[in-house]
Amino acid sequence: MAKERAAVGPCTSWPEDSAFIREVLDRIGDKWTVLVLTTLGDRTLRYSDLMASIPGVSQRMLTVTLKALERDGLVARQAYAEIPPRVEYRATDLGRSLQRAVLQLSQWAVENHSAVAANRALHERVGVGRAGVKGAPEALAE
Amino acid sequence: MAKERAAVGPCTSWPEDSAFIREVLDRIGDKWTVLVLTTLGDRTLRYSDLMASIPGVSQRMLTVTLKALERDGLVARQAYAEIPPRVEYRATDLGRSLQRAVLQLSQWAVENHSAVAANRALHERVGVGRAGVKGAPEALAE
DNA sequence: CGGTATCCTGAAAGATACTG
DNA sequence: CAGTATCTTTCAGGATACCG
Numbered sequence: 001m002a003k004e005r006a007a008v009g010p011c012t013s014w015p016e017d018s019a020f021i022r023e024v025l026d027r028i029g030d031k032w033t034v035l036v037l038t039t040l041g042d043r044t045l046r047y048s049d050l051m052a053s054i055p056g057v058s059q060r061m062l063t064v065t066l067k068a069l070e071r072d073g074l075v076a077r078q079a080y081a082e083i084p085p086r087v088e089y090r091a092t093d094l095g096r097s098l099q100r101a102v103l104q105l106s107q108w109a110v111e112n113h114s115a116v117a118a119n120r121a122l123h124e125r126v127g128v129g130r131a132g133v134k135g136a137p138e139a140l141a142e
Numbered sequence: 143m144a145k146e147r148a149a150v151g152p153c154t155s156w157p158e159d160s161a162f163i164r165e166v167l168d169r170i171g172d173k174w175t176v177l178v179l180t181t182l183g184d185r186t187l188r189y190s191d192l193m194a195s196i197p198g199v200s201q202r203m204l205t206v207t208l209k210a211l212e213r214d215g216l217v218a219r220q221a222y223a224e225i226p227p228r229v230e231y232r233a234t235d236l237g238r239s240l241q242r243a244v245l246q247l248s249q250w251a252v253e254n255h256s257a258v259a260a261n262r263a264l265h266e267r268v269g270v271g272r273a274g275v276k277g278a279p280e281a282l283a284e
Numbered sequence: 285c286g287g288t289a290t291c292c293t294g295a296a297a298g299a300t301a302c303t304g
Numbered sequence: 305c306a307g308t309a310t311c312t313t314t315c316a317g318g319a320t321a322c323c324g
Contacts, residue, residue, distance in 0.1 A: 029171020073261025101250035119215025
């Protein structure tokens with residue numbers, strides 16, 4: 001009765017979810033979000049701590065990243081009216097749950113980067129010119 | 143003996159790993175990689191299947207994405223010298239392991255998008271003007 | 285059918301300077 | 305100390321046209 005498989009379609013997730021996934025990927029895909037989040041860990045750090053702990057980040061990008069994280073409820077900002085000012089950041093429960101999800105990816109990266117590098121090297125050696133059309137299937141490196 | 147904690151530093155991963163993590167994030171952070179990978183699933187699909195199954199993707203971006211995935215050994219490409227030509231793609235074992243890691247993130251997205259949306263709405267209502275410095279800590283929404 | 289080759293634009297992010 | 309305000313560069317990705 002039901003059509004076998006109308007238009008192939010994604011298999012692990014539904015179309016209506018992909019928007020949510022895109023949102024998350026847009027956030028963690030940027031250059032600093034994951035670094036800020038993992039640097040934060042379960043600690044409470046000040047702005048200047050984050051600056052010092054994240055090599056290469058500019059004031060602008062750290063601020064932009066923190067604001068985005070705060071907006072999404074992933075980090076909490078606590079400002080104290082002192083002189084000189086003090087502002088502390090920490091991951092919220094939501095933020096820590098994202099940390100854990102990202103950790104899976106980090107572990108994948110650490111475990112598999114050498115395999116990826118090997119495949120890259122392989123593709124450079126065989127080159128685009130060699131990459132091949134054959135009459136019979138050739139077993140590709142896997 | 144050991145210094146207590148020299149410069150705060152990341153807590154969940156080591157600096158030397160962050161480069162690998164960035165590589166992965168750069169790949170899956172782009173617009174189409176995850177979509178291609180999850181669409182592929184454990185099936186074997188042709189180029190035109192992927193085009194049809196991924197709404198909005200252009201030939202150029204599909205090709206670019208597939209080439210990058212192939213280069214990294216995440217998908218295998220199989221071309222048949224027929225007329226008209228036929229090219230099939232499938233995720234490698236490495237690619238499927240990445241699918242599983244990404245799945246964690248997808249689940250996080252599905253489970254928590256409403257919480258994120260709520261926090262966003264909250265921050266819009268209180269506005270930048272209200273977001274506040276106080277003498278005593280105010281409990282931020284968490 | 286399964287791609288390449290160009291051109292072009294908007295958004296991300298680096299550099300730099302200034303401020304409550 | 306903890307930001308904001310601009311300016312500039314870079315480049316991912318879309319549009320379009322063509323090819324084996």
